[in-house]
Amino acid sequence: MNEKILFRYIYELSNAAEREMVTAWLQQSERNRDILVALVKRKQQLEGAADQQAADTHWERVQAAMNEEVPAVKNIRPWWLYSAAAALVTVSMGIGWLWQHQHTPAAQPVKLSTTGKNKQVITLPDGTRVWLQYNSSLEYDARAFNNSNRQVILNGAAFFNVNGSPDKPFRVSTHQTTVTVLGTSFSIHAREHEMQEIAVASGKINVQAAQLNINLLPMQRIKYDPVTHALLSDSTSLDRITAVRDNLLVFENDDLPSIARKLSQWYNRDVIIHGTPHRVSFTGSVQDNGIQPVLEGLSFLAGVEYKITADTIILSLKRNHKK
Amino acid sequence: MEPVSVINGAAWDQQTFKVLYDEYFVLVSRYCYSFTGDYEAARDIAAELFANLWRQRAGIRVNTSMKNYLLVAARRSCKKHTDKLQRTFTISDDHLDQALSTHTPDAALAGKESREKLHQLLSLLDPVKKEIIDLKLLGLTNKEIAHILHITPKKVEYQLNTAIRLLQEEIKTRRLTVHDCEAGLIIGTLVLMLPA
Incomplete structure (x- = not known):
């Protein structure tokens, strides 16, 4: 059994021919079934390690680390430098005040x-x-x-x-x-x-x-x-x-090209649609937890398959949905 | 290879960092679990990793991909962590099972035999193959795995194919109990029905 075909099967990405191959392989022997079960179980076990909820609870800890941080002072200067600087600031503020009262204020x-x-x-x-x-x-x-x-x-x-x-x-x-x-x-x-x-x-x-x-x-x-x-x-x-405030991404009667346009706007990546865009119309909102979970949700809700590379997203309709 | 884009840690603010965290925390935790075999420890290591990332951001320049950078960093801290653990005490299989069942009630419900089979089966493999399988199960591509382990994608493919072949052969010699067969069949058919 080829690893590509087997793992694609585990990820439910197989096409019909590949699925048939795996099915035949599974029927070949008990041990082949054991291998698949072991792999799927291991996958579940790994995935049990964390989900979005765990990420949210642990974020507090990371945030605590972010807040405890004191802005780093690179080298400590003698005290008189500070007072000199303070004096300078006072003087320039005075000048600035005078300036302001003589001229129209400059734009900031x-x-x-x-x-x-x-x-x-x-x-x-x-x-x-x-x-x-x-x-x-x-x-x-x-x-x-x-x-x-x-x-x-x-x-x-x-x-x-x-x-x-x-x-x-x-x-x-x-x-x-x-x-x-x-x-x-x-x-x-x-x-x-x-x-x-x-x-x-x-x-x-x-x-x-x-x-x-x-x-x-x-x-x-x-x-x-x-x-x-x-x-x-x-x-x-x-x-x-209030979607923008509530961190939601909203779709409303969007077909595939329109979903693609929205995604490319939100995430600044090229979105490529593979195959002929069948008529899909999708209405709903997705919590914006990053590109991966959003696409995961979309693929589930709208029946869209996706692939993410560094600067592009490839969308295609799920093969299973094709007649 | 992935396109090279330099990510400059010094330019991160809290907002961009949160986005980064949201995108990768789950993956990093899962990968850590692959080493620790303990959910709590895995998440701890991952959280600590991100906290350190923030603390040291000024000096961070990523010229591979963020995913690669994080997973390599996770791998390093997990190795350090397990080294420390092994010096103090070794984890027995029993212990591991306990940790599993307390954190996921579902896993506890799943028959003990299937868990045993899982352990026996995948533990037949050498650590390199096991790690590659775990990475593959986490959804990484062969290229990404190759990048992390500093080997070629071809080698990753070869290791995976060999692993499958070895498993097929190894189990040939294993005695199967009726119980094993039953459980396997049930789960096998369930899995078969999944994509339909």
Whole structure:
């Protein structure tokens, strides 16, 4: 028996011909069956060592190690260096103060961005919390932000929980739209060359674009095409809106190419579809615990087979599902 | 070979590290279990490994793949751990069974004979083959296994094929009790029905 065929069988990856070979081999003798049983048992035994739950409980320990860490001081300088530095800072602050009162304040641009590997939770100076999805960026001018102008620029997807402040509206600009709010929570999906999606979890928001000025209430959602200015509004469920905050990846009537596009956006990897994409439509959400578990869940729920390499994901329909 | 991408540990923040941890903690723990034969110890070693990884991140540069790097590191710390263990006391098979049954009630329910068979069967193999089989069962490709053990993928394939052949031959000489046959048949048919 060839190892490739046997292990593919154990992983339930065999095609029909391979399955037949293994079945024949198993029927050959009792000992062949024993070998398979021993291997499968061993696999279960190994897998019993840890699951996602164990990972979560042990994370606390790792986190404790992360928190105990004191920022390393590379070499200890004599005390007078510190006081000299402190004096210098005081002087320059004074100069800065004078400068500030003579000229208009210079902009202090801040740009926070995520890659395909990480998400971020950002707390802005006014206490507003922003959950930034993969491959997204948030920009704002720190000085203006602190004064009166609560304005940020978003490229990508994010969930906002805006701290209420009646006299200071909070503005989110994307490529085509501007969302103005006072104190609410809402989500925005705004990537270049793509349909924008804005939905409200609580409060009221105002959305403006080239040919658009609309108020949205909780559970309401709009899809806006920045090119054709086509607008689609409907209502949606709360967990879909807060998906970014709750670390969920959401699919809604997505076929294989659409699933592939979402995956490639989230994880920044090329997604290749093998074979003819049959009609599948998948609706549901997956807890985002990393690429492997997500694909595992997807393969189970949507009947998609997957293979991960360093920078690509290969999706194909399960052979078993083909007639 | 896998494409070479340099991962710079100094650039990690808590967020990226959590992603890394989520992706690999389970795999690393399972691999550690392959050495320790003790669930608790395996998870401890894995958690400690990640904690150390964070502490020393400033000096870490990975120029293979993260998976390879972590598994090689896990292998090293497990070897260290088992060396220490062996110096103090040796684990009897009995002990191992106990550890198993306390952590997984399911395993305790599964008949003792099947567990025995499992031990006897795979323990017939030499440690290298056993390790390769474990890695394969953890879902690694031959290439990845080869990379970890510093051998060629061809050699991995050869070892696996030899292992299967040896098992087939070894069991020929083993006396099988009626009991063994029954259990084997039942589980065999169950497994057969799985992919259907």
